[in-house]
Amino acid sequence: MGYRIVIADPLSEAGLEPLRRDPEVEIIDVSHEDDPDALVRALRDADALIVRSRTKVTRDLLDLAPRLKVVGRAGVGVDNIDVDAATERGVLVLNAPNGNTIAAAEHAFALLLALARRIPEAHASVKAGRWERQRFIGFELMGKTLGVVGLGRIGSEVAKRARAFGMEVLGYDPYLPESRARSLGIEPVSLEELFRRADIITLHTPLTEETRNLIRRETLALMKDGVILVNAARGGLIDEDALVEAVRSGKVAGVALDVFAEEPPKNAELLALERAVFTPHLGASTVEAQENVARDTSIAILEALRDRPVRTAVNLPEAPSPEAAELLRLGERLGTFAMDVLDGPPVAVDVTFHGEISEAEREFLVRAVLKGVLARQLDVRVNLVNARTLARQRGLEVQETWTSTSTGFPFLVQVRLRGERGSAVQVSGTIVEGLGPRIVEVEGFPVDVPPEGTIVFAHHVDRPGVIGRVGMIFGEKGINIATMIVGRREIGGEAVMLLAVDHTPDEDTLAKLLDIEALRSVKLVRLG
Numbered sequence: 001m002g003y004r005i006v007i008a009d010p011l012s013e014a015g016l017e018p019l020r021r022d023p024e025v026e027i028i029d030v031s032h033e034d035d036p037d038a039l040v041r042a043l044r045d046a047d048a049l050i051v052r053s054r055t056k057v058t059r060d061l062l063d064l065a066p067r068l069k070v071v072g073r074a075g076v077g078v079d080n081i082d083v084d085a086a087t088e089r090g091v092l093v094l095n096a097p098n099g100n101t102i103a104a105a106e107h108a109f110a111l112l113l114a115l116a117r118r119i120p121e122a123h124a125s126v127k128a129g130r131w132e133r134q135r136f137i138g139f140e141l142m143g144k145t146l147g148v149v150g151l152g153r154i155g156s157e158v159a160k161r162a163r164a165f166g167m168e169v170l171g172y173d174p175y176l177p178e179s180r181a182r183s184l185g186i187e188p189v190s191l192e193e194l195f196r197r198a199d200i201i202t203l204h205t206p207l208t209e210e211t212r213n214l215i216r217r218e219t220l221a222l223m224k225d226g227v228i229l230v231n232a233a234r235g236g237l238i239d240e241d242a243l244v245e246a247v248r249s250g251k252v253a254g255v256a257l258d259v260f261a262e263e264p265p266k267n268a269e270l271l272a273l274e275r276a277v278f279t280p281h282l283g284a285s286t287v288e289a290q291e292n293v294a295r296d297t298s299i300a301i302l303e304a305l306r307d308r309p310v311r312t313a314v315n316l317p318e319a320p321s322p323e324a325a326e327l328l329r330l331g332e333r334l335g336t337f338a339m340d341v342l343d344g345p346p347v348a349v350d351v352t353f354h355g356e357i358s359e360a361e362r363e364f365l366v367r368a369v370l371k372g373v374l375a376r377q378l379d380v381r382v383n384l385v386n387a388r389t390l391a392r393q394r395g396l397e398v399q400e401t402w403t404s405t406s407t408g409f410p411f412l413v414q415v416r417l418r419g420e421r422g423s424a425v426q427v428s429g430t431i432v433e434g435l436g437p438r439i440v441e442v443e444g445f446p447v448d449v450p451p452e453g454t455i456v457f458a459h460h461v462d463r464p465g466v467i468g469r470v471g472m473i474f475g476e477k478g479i480n481i482a483t484m485i486v487g488r489r490e491i492g493g494e495a496v497m498l499l500a501v502d503h504t505p506d507e508d509t510l511a512k513l514l515d516i517e518a519l520r521s522v523k524l525v526r527l528g
């Protein structure tokens, strides 16, 4: 089956090469369509959608795409995507965060230099036939103090360039260790100190609830008179009305903006400001950056469509290891096993990890277990993206414990699914080198079966003849038993039986099994 990938915003053709050469991919490019319904039509049977910042991927838009598995953002900011709505629908969101860092950092500097040397006005003047050398007196960057808010990929590249210009660099980033800032030649300071001390302030944070209107009347009041502001991050970081007032009053001596609260900007007062340089969200618009982000997004989209771990997923934890696929299979199948055996609906799931297992692997496994538990119950597509959200929405309590106690396996995952009225099922698994995922314990009985195909799981009393009679019933029905495992604690005591069968037994066969006196319960487990 092929993949239909919709491109909503213009992307670099060279960067799309991984998609173009994939025989399974059909590209529907609506990025140059004037008709807004073209996107709506294309989404009806789309598997993937790729956007830049123009297309708003809203809850309503996602509802128009019932098959959608992944949204790729060919760039950094995902503020144009309703990530929560995507998560609820099990749609993976991924971005391409590395490809446009240099382009954006260079653009912030281009804006600053254009403002400092009044290049846009001077250029317009020369084009108009004038030669006004006294009119355009600028200022130098050397010796000035630059305040960088947000010291991530772009902020740190801006800081490096500022140092090369002989600037003193202050930085504020509450999520970055101070030592990292210092190693970049940046003096880490509080936001207030940065506002008070900087001659020039440049913004490089994402737009979040915390950073919205970071620059507003109160914070502008803290700044030096004649401060210069640069924003090539996100428009919402600045309250534009407050900025207009501050520029008019002379508090802000100049402003350079690549991004606006609304794009294209409609704020006439802002656009009329004189000591200002504006560009139409061009930070990532270089040939190199566009090729990088389109290529990174194309590759990640193909990984996602083929259920492989994606390093740049926005609404999933980072893939823990190349062996992630086996880990996911183990977790999911343990969840499905427990669900198929449990009597009644589940109310809680306890996942206990033993031995050597990283935090990322534990997070992946918990999501995989939840996927296995929930997939049988829900209409919506359950996947690693939305498994935790759906569990929470359904009131399924999730408990995780990690102990370093040895179990004889390098690591062990134990899933205990609890139902109403005290019912419970426990199943454990691990990954055995060379064999892959194995179920190694059920209800406290040691077993060893691969979590594959159809398994008949029975509780019985360890008595001569039981196994023979079970075998005969399957034989009469023409059902081949591929593997049979019996677990018991003591001779003649309670025991469990796991039979991997080549065909799914019908109700009649299961009823016949229950007629065997020593058989207490029989459950059909379908592990796919």
Ligand SMILES: NC(=O)c1ccc[n+]([C@@H]2O[C@H](COP(=O)([O-])OP(=O)(O)OC[C@H]3O[C@@H](n4cnc5c(N)ncnc54)[C@H](O)[C@@H]3O)[C@@H](O)[C@H]2O)c1
Binding pocket: 076, 077, 078, 097, 100, 101, 104, 149, 150, 151, 152, 153, 154, 155, 172, 173, 174, 175, 176, 204, 205, 206, 207, 208, 210, 211, 232, 233, 234, 258, 259, 281, 282, 283, 284, 285
């Ligand atoms: N103009 C453009 O075309 C363009 C191009 C690329 C990126 N961007 C934007 O630039 C911004 C930065 O991109 P990046 O790739 O450097 O991202 P990044 O994630 O590498 O860096 C963002 C940094 O902001 C910090 N941060 C978060 N909240 C903060 C807060 N309240 N105060 C201070 N710092 C905070 C984070 O800790 C992180 O270090 C994003 O908004 C991105 O969307 C714009």
Ligand SMILES: O=C(O)[C@H](O)COP(=O)(O)O
Binding pocket: 052, 053, 054, 074, 075, 076, 077, 078, 100, 281, 282, 283, 284, 285
């Ligand atoms: O977040 C980003 O990557 C930039 O804002 C670039 O946006 P664009 O892809 O719309 O140019």
